Amino acid sequence: MNIYVLLKKTFDTEEKIVVSNGQIEDDSAEFIINPYDEYAVEEAIKQRDEHGGEVTVVTIGDEDSEKQLRTALAMGADKAVLINTEDDLEDGDQFSTAKILETYFEDKDADLILAGNVAIDEASGQVGPRLATRLGISYVTTITGLTISGDTAQIEKDVEGDVEKIECPLPLLVTCQQGLNEPRYPSLPGIMKAKKKPLAELEIDDLDLDEDDLEPKTKTLEIFMPQEKQAGRVLEGEPDAQVKELVSLLKNEAKVL
Amino acid sequence: MNFELTKEQQMVRKMVRDFAEEVIKPRAIEIDTSATFPKDIFDQMGELGFMGIPFPEEYGGSGGDTISYAIAVEEIGRVCGSTGLSFAATVSLGASPIYYFGTEEQKQEFLKPQAEGRALGAFGLTEPNAGSDAGGTKTTAIADGDSYIINGEKCFITNASFADTIIVTAVTGKNEKGRNIISAIIVPTDTEGVKVTSNYDKMGVRGSDTAEVVLDQVRVPKTNLLGDPQKGFHQFLYTLDGGRISIAALGLGIAQASLEKSLNYAKERKQFGESISDFQAIQFKLADMAMEIELARNMVYKTAWLKDQNKPFTKESAYAKLFASETAVRAADQAIQIHGGYGYMREYEVERYLRDAKLLEIGEGTSEVQRLVIARQLGC
Numbered sequence: 001m002n003i004y005v006l007l008k009k010t011f012d013t014e015e016k017i018v019v020s021n022g023q024i025e026d027d028s029a030e031f032i033i034n035p036y037d038e039y040a041v042e043e044a045i046k047q048r049d050e051h052g053g054e055v056t057v058v059t060i061g062d063e064d065s066e067k068q069l070r071t072a073l074a075m076g077a078d079k080a081v082l083i084n085t086e087d088d089l090e091d092g093d094q095f096s097t098a099k100i101l102e103t104y105f106e107d108k109d110a111d112l113i114l115a116g117n118v119a120i121d122e123a124s125g126q127v128g129p130r131l132a133t134r135l136g137i138s139y140v141t142t143i144t145g146l147t148i149s150g151d152t153a154q155i156e157k158d159v160e161g162d163v164e165k166i167e168c169p170l171p172l173l174v175t176c177q178q179g180l181n182e183p184r185y186p187s188l189p190g191i192m193k194a195k196k197k198p199l200a201e202l203e204i205d206d207l208d209l210d211e212d213d214l215e216p217k218t219k220t221l222e223i224f225m226p227q228e229k230q231a232g233r234v235l236e237g238e239p240d241a242q243v244k245e246l247v248s249l250l251k252n253e254a255k256v257l
Numbered sequence: 258m259n260f261e262l263t264k265e266q267q268m269v270r271k272m273v274r275d276f277a278e279e280v281i282k283p284r285a286i287e288i289d290t291s292a293t294f295p296k297d298i299f300d301q302m303g304e305l306g307f308m309g310i311p312f313p314e315e316y317g318g319s320g321g322d323t324i325s326y327a328i329a330v331e332e333i334g335r336v337c338g339s340t341g342l343s344f345a346a347t348v349s350l351g352a353s354p355i356y357y358f359g360t361e362e363q364k365q366e367f368l369k370p371q372a373e374g375r376a377l378g379a380f381g382l383t384e385p386n387a388g389s390d391a392g393g394t395k396t397t398a399i400a401d402g403d404s405y406i407i408n409g410e411k412c413f414i415t416n417a418s419f420a421d422t423i424i425v426t427a428v429t430g431k432n433e434k435g436r437n438i439i440s441a442i443i444v445p446t447d448t449e450g451v452k453v454t455s456n457y458d459k460m461g462v463r464g465s466d467t468a469e470v471v472l473d474q475v476r477v478p479k480t481n482l483l484g485d486p487q488k489g490f491h492q493f494l495y496t497l498d499g500g501r502i503s504i505a506a507l508g509l510g511i512a513q514a515s516l517e518k519s520l521n522y523a524k525e526r527k528q529f530g531e532s533i534s535d536f537q538a539i540q541f542k543l544a545d546m547a548m549e550i551e552l553a554r555n556m557v558y559k560t561a562w563l564k565d566q567n568k569p570f571t572k573e574s575a576y577a578k579l580f581a582s583e584t585a586v587r588a589a590d591q592a593i594q595i596h597g598g599y600g601y602m603r604e605y606e607v608e609r610y611l612r613d614a615k616l617l618e619i620g621e622g623t624s625e626v627q628r629l630v631i632a633r634q635l636g637c
Contacts, residue, residue, distance in 0.1 A: 032271075067264055074268060185276055188306030188319040188329075191268045 001053035001148075003044045004108070005077065006101065006115035006127065008034045009061050009068045013120050022223050033068045036116025038183040039176035043146060044114050045076040046181065051148060053111070054078045060100055062086035066199065073194035074186030080199040088204050093216035098130035100214065103207040105135055112153075113173040117142050125175070132173035140166055142177040260555075262324070269310075269325045273332040276305065282336040288464035289609050294419060295340060295464060303374015308347055312356055316364050317372035323499075323561040327506040331557075334510025338613030339464030341510060342620075345503035346415035346465075347371070351378025354424050354441060354496045358484030367422055367443055379420035381411040381444075381470055382493055388413075389626045391426070391490060394439055396472065398427035400479070405429070405442055407475040415620075417468035418455045420446055425472065426489055440489040443481040450475040461612030498571050499564065500621045501578035505557045508578075508585035508617045511610050512553065515585070515592035516546045518607055522596055539595055546588045553581040572634035579627035582617035589614045 011017060011029035018025040033041070044055045056079045057072040059065050069080040083100055085092065105113070115128040125141065132139035144163065145156030148170070155166045158177045186194070204210065235242040251257040262270070281298055288295050302308065310326040312318025326348060334341030355368040355378075370376035387393035396409025407427055417423055422445050429440040446453060455468040484492050520543055523534035533539045556577040563570040589610035593600035600607045618624045 067267065070264055071268055071271070074272075185305055186268065186272050187304075188269065188272070188310055188321060188325075189314065190306070191265055191272065192314075192320040194268075195265060 001047065001051045002109060002111045003048055003053055003055045004105070004110045004113045005037070005040045005044045005055065005057045005072065006113065006131070007037045007041065007057050007059045007068060007072060008116070008119045008121075009059065009065045010034045010119050010121040017225070019223055019225050024223065031064065031068070033071060034116050034119045034121075036118060036120070036176055036178070038116075039178065039180045040114035040116055041072045041075055041077060042181045042183040043176060044112075045184075047112065047146070047148060048078075056081060058083070058101070058104065060085055060092075060097055069199055070191075070194045071186055073197045073199070074190040075184055076190065077197075079197065082199065082201045083207070084201055084203055088211055089214060090211070091216050092214060093218045093220075094124050094126040094130060095217040096214040097127050098134060100204065100207065100209065101127070101131045102134040103209055104202070105131070111170050111172075112148070113137075113171075115173065115175045117175045117177045128173055128175040135171075135173075137171045137173060138168050139173040139175075140168060141175045143174045144177050144179040146174065146180070262328075265321070266325050266328060269321065270328050270332060273307075273329045274335075276302075277332050277336040281333065281340055285337040285339075286603065286606065286609070288337060288339050289461075290463075290603070292459070292463035294343065294466040296419065298340060299343065299377075299419075300374070302344065306374070307344060308352065308374045309372030311348065312352065312368065312372045316356065317369040323502065323564045324558055327502055327557055327561045330503045330506035331510040331513070331554075334507040335514045336510075337464070338507065338511055338610070338616075339462045341507045342462045342465040342613075342616070343416055345500070345507055346379070347377055349500040349503045350380030350496065351416060351420065351422075351424070353499055354380065354483060354492060355443070357495065358441070358492050359443075360480075362480070363443065363483065370421070376421040377416055377419050379414050379416040379423045380493075380496070381414050381417070381423045381425040383413045384410060385412055389622055391439060391493065392437065394426055394428055394437065396425065396427040398425075398429050398440065398442055400429070401476070403479050404476045405479060405482070407442065407444065407472045407477065409472050411470040411472070413457075413620075414453075414468050414470050416466050417446070417453050417470050418466045420453075422446065423451075423470060424483060425470075426493060429486060429489075432487070438487055438489070439493075440486045441483040441492055442477060443483055444472070444475060444477055448475050448477060460615060461609070462616050463612075494571075497621055498574045501574040501627075502557065502560050502564065502570075504617050504621050505553070505560070505574070505577035505581035508581035508583075508614060509550065509553050509557055511614045511617075512546070512550045512581070512585040512588040515588035515607060515610050516543065516550055518605070518610075519543060519546065519592045519595040522599075522605075533595070542591045542595060546591055549580075549584045550588065553577070553584045557581055572631055575622075575627040575630040575634070578617075578622065579624055579631070582614065583624060585614035585617055586611065 009031050012032045015030040018028045048055050055077040057077045058081045060083045118125040129139050140155050142158045143155050144158045147154040151170045153168050157164045306319045309318035310321040314320045330345050333344050352371040371378045398405040398407045422443050424441050425444045426439055426441050428437045430438045432438050450473040452471040453468045457467045523539050524532050526533045560570050560573040560577045592607040599605045
């Protein structure tokens with residue numbers, strides 16, 4: 001089976017993030033594989049181990065994205081492709097990403113493409129479905145179970161906490177939700193071997209694209225940190241009085257009643 | 258000069274830190290209080306290839322370098338000194354001597370299973386009357402046909418209760434000057450006459466196994482002799498030089514944990530209406546800790562790098578071990594002080610850091626012995 005994983009490098013939201021001049025500061029951020037994409041990598045490896053074939057991990061990013069690709073290779077993926085847009089693309093949005101991937105996948109004959117449900121940075125969740133639409137193949141989002149036999153996939157999909165069961169023919173694109181699997185740690189021999197696995201680097205030129213083809217359809221107006229949480233207030237006095245005060249505050253100050 | 262870690266080294270740090278945070282950290286307090294060796298964690302580490310980091314693939318290793326190995330010890334030590342020590346002893350003392358001095362057959366038979374995490378090794382050097390004074394070794398190995406018959410007693414042997422093999426140092430004869438010839442012999446622990454007992458009630462690193470080994474008429478084949486029979490002494494000096502890098506890395510991890518805990522606590526703890534991190538008395542402690550840790554880290558990585566380049570590193574590993582272990586003790590001590598009364602409580606973990614760190618000033622050559630090594634290297 002010809003399996004592909006769409007992987008995105010994101011900053012670690014558990015680490016401190018600094019925003020200045022409407023941009024997230026790269027220097028202070030820790031970069032990781034988007035956690036939902038880790039489910040995709042794990043699932044791809046499992047499906048390959050069961051059905052044979054090859055797992056190729058694809059990312060659009062910059063030179064530093066190699067680290068995340070190598071990590072996926074260390075987990076067990078076979079090949080990696082870095083589409084480096086650092087020098088060619090000033091801005092990009094989900095449209096640009098989907099367009100680049102569409103061009104990349106045109107001649108790839110993929111049986112299964114896995115992506116994360118969303119990336120934890122911008123959380124649009126659009127790239128997977130948009131790519132599938134452009135490639136003219138089926139897609140199922142937020143999957144929590146995947147069994148493939150022959151040309152058919154049995155899928156469990158998370159629908160607001162319930163499970164929907166879907167049967168779908170290959171080729172197919174799925175986006176992976178928490179609960180699908182438990183991503184493995186890259187093993188230490190895996191980390192060392194990863195440097196010997198093929199990692200191809202492409203630029204948009206190599207895909208016969210230029211910047212104009214990829215002009216974003218959206219504009220980011222502002223990036224800002226959420227307001228810091230205010231300290232809670234502790235009411236005092238007799239319970240009766242506290243209840244009255246609470247109700248009054250909810251009504252007049254918080255205006256939720 | 259390039260101080261940047263390679264991509265692989267960075268990936269090793271990330272992977273080991275994730276594993277340590279998720280798997281070991283939640284159990285660190287229990288490992289200490291119950292003083293039990295976390296065999297299941299160790300097995301999992303073995304499967305992930307921890308025990309083979311600095312050994313080549315042909316011997317079941319990961320094909321990494323000493324820097325990667327030091328980083329891994331540091332990261333494990335950052336969450337649990339006990340697990341860090343067991344790990345360091347497994348690789349540096351149990352497996353490394355076989356890799357450096359073993360025959361091809363010995364490597365296949367004894368190193369490979371250890372590097373693959375399927376077996377555990379230990380290093381039996383210390384005796385009731387001999388440690389750094391290796392000349393005082395009383396254990397003997399007498400040739401008898403194709404075998405050695407070993408008699409003696411070893412103490413404070415890390416991992417011995419769980420080890421499949423112990424590399425035992427023993428007197429095998431006298432040289433022309435009439436001095437004892439000390440050799441190293443691989444002893445499978447299931448050999449008749451090997452008795453391992455673990456009764457020590459330790460101050461720190463309580464979850465790391467430490468045992469006493471009694472060898473009574475233990476017969477092993479002569480093919481188990483490790484390396485040059487005349488050079489057992491030099492072999493374990495080399496082994497200890499390497500081991501010191503890992504003890505230093507462990508100290509680095511404990512010191513780093515002390516700093517992180519202290520910094521977080523100092524920012525949160527309010528006294529007189531301010532975070533105590535606003536007080537210079539606390540700031541200076543934190544600044545000293547951070548500075549010493551960075552200096553220790555530079556020394557540890559440099560020493561590992563020298564070893565990887567096949568350059569001499571005896572003096573540097575003594576520097577690293579001495580400075581990093583003393584840094585760990587100072588940092589842990591200051592961490593308790595910054596935490597005040599809470600720091601004295603087990604729940605806050607910093608008191609454990611101090612108990613764990615203290616061992617590092619003693620094991621694999623005391624601080625005094627390190628100074629002696631350095632002085633000798635200086636030509637004294």
